[in-house]
Amino acid sequence: MILGLNKKEEIVLIKWFHESSDYVRFSQGLIRQSGKVNDISLKVSVIVSNRMAHFTTSLSGIIDTDFERVKKGIEQIRRDLVYMPEDLHIMFAKDMKSTQRQILDRSLDNYAVCSDILKQTANFDLVGIYVGGSISRGFANSLGQLNWFETESFHFDYSLYHHKDKAVKNQYAGKLWDSQKFGLQIEQDKIQFNKLSKTPVSLKPGKYRVFLSSQALSEIIDLLSWGGFSGKSHKTHTSPFMKLIDGNKALSSKVNMYQSYESGYTENFDAYGFVYSGKVTLIENGRYKESLISARTAKEYNLSPNSSDSESPSTFEMSCGTILDSEILSTIDNGLYISQLWYLNYSDITACRMTGMTRFACFLVEDGSLIAPLNVMRFDVSIYDIFGSDLLDFTKRQDLVMSASSYGGRSTNSKLLPGAIIKSFNLTL
């Protein structure tokens, strides 16, 4: 219906976003807030005579009402387009590659799940957020292409607080809630939880041998994804990875990073109709290989697009190493076990140097044993060191870390990450 609104000379692109999720927020083992969000929106792009403009509107789900809204939006776009300069960087798909992908199992009972959460964590000071529901994304254009992605899933991101700032943090995500599996996970969490009862240790600033869990690495990758893999950032020399790109620096040959369109729980098409498959190798054997290129960047620099407008990974993978779980503590020997990092930011982008904090269940390790929890410490390190000469190895096991972000709506991003042993990690405060 909407695509019928376009004039002969116009190309119309439509991107659909829908989320219907129950969110339940826990604090002190009780419910702080609980409710449902039902959010539908549509982004319409109109292209005519090398000019493009976008209009986004929320939708009510009532066809006549929504049709009028979109019609008004398209009329607005047409008025704006008259004044837009010619845009040489417009690029949209013309090969009409329609796709459909659904990851569904419509038996998620969020009330039952929350009851189970409360039951299984009854003796804990539980803090966290449970979200369960459906997400759909769609694309259509006036050339006849149609792409659809739909999933029903849950994500429980939680902490079990021992005292003050000492807690074990974990997440459980999937399609079907498995009470037994969750119960086993809580039992595993208890092992670290019980160790938090010991008197915490305050460290002096200095360099330490550390294990960074997959969740800690996830925070580092999130920061690197902020322009690090962006094609536009590379071309404008504003990427934090410029020294790697220019060949002035290298990472350890054990470092391999990818954007994967083969796996993941998110759509593989963008707002211009490009459908992505396979893997983009971002870093290979420690050397920069490829960037994430949006349609606009592709047109500007005569490249092929391989990413959405964000030019940051949606399904990130990092290759594993050889350290078994049973070997982690003995390999640390004397150092630190860091389960989470927090609030990372760049202290010197050109040097790819970042600062942040340790957080949650971090421990002092002596002679291969967890001795005591740590009070929080600030670190300041360069990627070229911790993933360079200071990297000992990664773990053999990789964990699927689902994004808990819900700014504007639930994220469907994920990362497959190992843990890492770093020989020298600089703590500053």
Place this chain on the structure above:
Amino acid sequence: MEPPFLQSLAFELGKNFDFLSLRYVKQTEQVLYARCGYVQPAQTSVDEGVMVVVHHNKGCGYAATSDISTFGLKKAAEVAAQWAAFSSKVAITDFSVITMPKNVGEYHSKIEQPWYSVSIAEKINLLKLCSEKLKISDKIVDWRSSLWNLEEDILYATNQGALCQQYFKYVCPNLEASAHHGSETITRSYKGRGLCRQIGYEGIREGELIEQCVQTAEEALALLAAPNCPEQIMSVLLDPDQMILQIHESIGHPLELDRILGDERNYAGTSFVNLDMFGSYRYGSSLLNVTFDPSVPGEFASYAYDDEGQTAQKVFLIQDGILKHPLGGGVSSFRAGFKPLANARASSWNRPAIDRMANINIEPGVSSLAEMIASIENGIYMKTNASWSIDDSRNKFQFGCEWARLIKNGQLGELVKKPNYRGISANFWRNLVKVGDETTMEALGSPFCGKGEPNQAIKVGHRSPACVFSNVEVFGGV
């Protein structure tokens, strides 16, 4: 959505509940943006929806929907009631005994020139001109200018008779230039993306904006050639466009009552502040006076009512350095036994209200900028936030700025790049030794304060003078 209709719907849908509220939000936005000399596609958006909240039988539930038909809102009220029922035996507090406000009133942002009274053609021409003015050298490799306008209507009605109507208009212009040479790239912006106000198109001030393009680009080039900031303990003079970040991270967030009560521990964190500190704890030197002030005309987060209909008034959070009052909305304040501030806020219709800072301001002191510089024997003058990181209790921080000049024996000296400093909030504010007067004041803001589960990014305002802090650990890049 008409206010009387919303009110009558609140009465109708809420007749069987202890409390029901309907918060309608409509946001109309326009973003015009140019990068590297190319005007990007214009983006406009309209986002409209309602948040229904029910308190009943001790529980609380909500349902947010973009279906704002009577049928859609009735369905949403049923869902909210279901969650209220589910939570009634396991809710963190007894929601049925919380007295919710019943205020009636209006608020309008005061503007002179409506945004849409200026044609898109004029705005695009301005962006093109800014682009030309930013590209003053081949070393400028990335340059950006943008104009962002948001108009927000918020109508709030309850089954107890509250009806608050607020109509906001915001404008945020932005300029940035990145200079590159060899293996170094430096970015300089105009006010760190913080020139956010409740204002009309008159806030654009085209002549000033164009002048700033040249200055921004010149400063990026100058910084590119400058040495790195040295590593030393010294006095630090912070301009308002860095003070906003300092206030935000190490005063605003630690005073949010829901953090103190532990609700944010899984995500945004807690606070080094506890409930016993209010009234007696020395937060900063006696020069430190901090207010929650929603009444400043044009400041980004000024309003008459919060998103639970509480009347908003100026309150001292810290007075003469002593901690006085937390930032708590109705529910948190009830739980903690404080008088509520009007700071239960949500980013839009699709998120429930939680304790959020709004305008958090430092009251002016008596020192001019020249006096503050003259008072520093060994120090540094920093401008414009570039980087921010703080621990989950809001204590150990590290911040970076875009621009700095050393100060020696009361004189401004060499320009240095990549100035950073780190410290501990509790000590840092006690080392406040000078507070600038009105001539150094600026009101800035940000639309990107992130918090909450589910996550939400909200608008905040910070009006601050320049300030001097002693004994700060300063360092630079490598």
